[in-house]
Amino acid sequence: MTWAGPHRWLQAGLNIAIVAALLFAVxxxxxxxxxxxxxxxxxxxxxxxxxxxxxxxxxxxxxxxDAELADAIAKNLGLRLALNVLPSIxxxxxxxxxxxxxxxxxxxxxxxxxxxxxxxxxxxxPTPAETxxxxxxxxxxxxxxxxxxxxxxxxxxxDRLALSTWLxxxxxxxxxxxxxxxxxxxxxxxxVAAGITERFVxxxxxxxxxxxxxxxxxxxxxxxxxxxxxLWKGDQTLKRAVADALELFEKSGVMLRLSAxxxxxxxxxxxxxxxxx
Numbered sequence: 001m002t003w004a005g006p007h008r009w010l011q012a013g014l015n016i017a018i019v020a021a022l023l024f025a026v027x028x029x030x031x032x033x034x035x036x037x038x039x040x041x042x043x044x045x046x047x048x049x050x051x052x053x054x055x056x057x058x059x060x061x062x063x064x065x066d067a068e069l070a071d072a073i074a075k076n077l078g079l080r081l082a083l084n085v086l087p088s089i090x091x092x093x094x095x096x097x098x099x100x101x102x103x104x105x106x107x108x109x110x111x112x113x114x115x116x117x118x119x120x121x122x123x124x125x126p127t128p129a130e131t132x133x134x135x136x137x138x139x140x141x142x143x144x145x146x147x148x149x150x151x152x153x154x155x156x157x158x159d160r161l162a163l164s165t166w167l168x169x170x171x172x173x174x175x176x177x178x179x180x181x182x183x184x185x186x187x188x189x190x191x192v193a194a195g196i197t198e199r200f201v202x203x204x205x206x207x208x209x210x211x212x213x214x215x216x217x218x219x220x221x222x223x224x225x226x227x228x229x230x231l232w233k234g235d236q237t238l239k240r241a242v243a244d245a246l247e248l249f250e251k252s253g254v255m256l257r258l259s260a261x262x263x264x265x266x267x268x269x270x271x272x273x274x275x276x277x
Contacts, residue, residue: 034235035077038106044074045082047105049089053204054262055129055227056110058085065129065262066109066229072254073107076245095121095230106238108230111200115225122230123239125246128259131199132224133158133217134268136187140213143193145171150186152177154198159222163196166221180204187212199268200227214268 038044048056048067056064063071067083074081088098090111095118100108112118114126135142143149149167151174153160167174175192177183184205186192202214216224231239249255259265 032234032236034106034232034239035237035241038077038079038238042080043082044070044077044079044106045084045104046070046074046107046109047084047086047089047100048108048110050085050087051204052090052110052200054264055200062261064110065258065264066127066227068258068261069127069249069255070107070109070229072249072258073242073245076248077241102232106231106235107242112228112230113225114228118228118230121233123233123235124228124230125239125243126226126228127246128255129200129227129264130224131158131227132219133163133196133222134199134202135194135196135215135217136202136205136207136212137194137215138190138211138213140215142170142172142217146173147193148173148175150175150177150183150192150195152180152183152195152197152201154201158198162222202268203263216268 048064048070050056051058052064052066054064055066057067058064063083070083071081084104086098086100086104088100089108091098095108095112098108108122112122112124113131114124118124137143149172151163151167153176164174175186177186177195177197180197180201183195183197183201184207187195187205188208188211196217229242231242246255249258256265
């Protein structure tokens with residue numbers, strides 16, 4: 001006969017003791033004062049890139065969806081908004097390489113994608129803005145096998161490997177572009193049969209809209225995902241306050257009006273027409 005009963009109770013007691021010790025240790029952690037600190041200073045610092053239309057435009061009369069949303073959040077919290085423009089944002093698809101600090105930013109906006117990679121670095125609060133791979137061609141569809149397609153990966157963290165594999169299966173030749181300007185020139189000149197880039201890069205291009213059409217690539221290639229506001233891990237009181245503000249904006253119609261103002265309520269943001277034509 002075995003006497004397992006006492007051993008079971010001993011193990012249960014040990015587990016309870018471990019949990020109690022952890023809870024006791026947590027009680028000694030410093031309190032989260034992120035919201036209190038912002039209210040003491042009276043400023044909400046939001047870091048954004050110089051341009052990421054239509055989320056950030058650099059135009060004071062129409063500063064962009066994320067810029068206006070940040071201003072509404074600051075007012076809701078009784079704070080003054082300070083937009084810190086940092087060229088490092090978006091220079092790399094990994095936010096860890098953007099060289100951001102708490103001294104510069106309370107919130108990061110204008111190019112933060114709600115991906116697993118981003119969430120390993122920041123807390124995220126998704127917005128209605130949605131991104132994914134967008135094709136651009138004269139026919140509104142991908143060209144036949146053997147055609148050359150210009151590719152500009154962008155910085156939102158879309159799956160480049162899956163796109164490359166899909167292009168090979170379609171028999172399409174990929175020609176890597178180094179900048180939006182190079183992609184824009186190739187498409188307008190017709191030196192490539194089509195282009196592929198992320199949604200908000202596509203929205204910034206000055207294209208011949210009479211000759212070219214944007215379209216989503218199939219979600220089997222790359223699922224669409226939401227853009228977001230990024231906050232530092234541990235800033236729970238600030239995150240809750242911002243989340244409450246976003247919920248209020250959803251209910252009051254503020255989010256809907258901003259989405260309509262910047263074309264986010266459309267299926268795809270339309271390209272900017274080229275004034276030179």
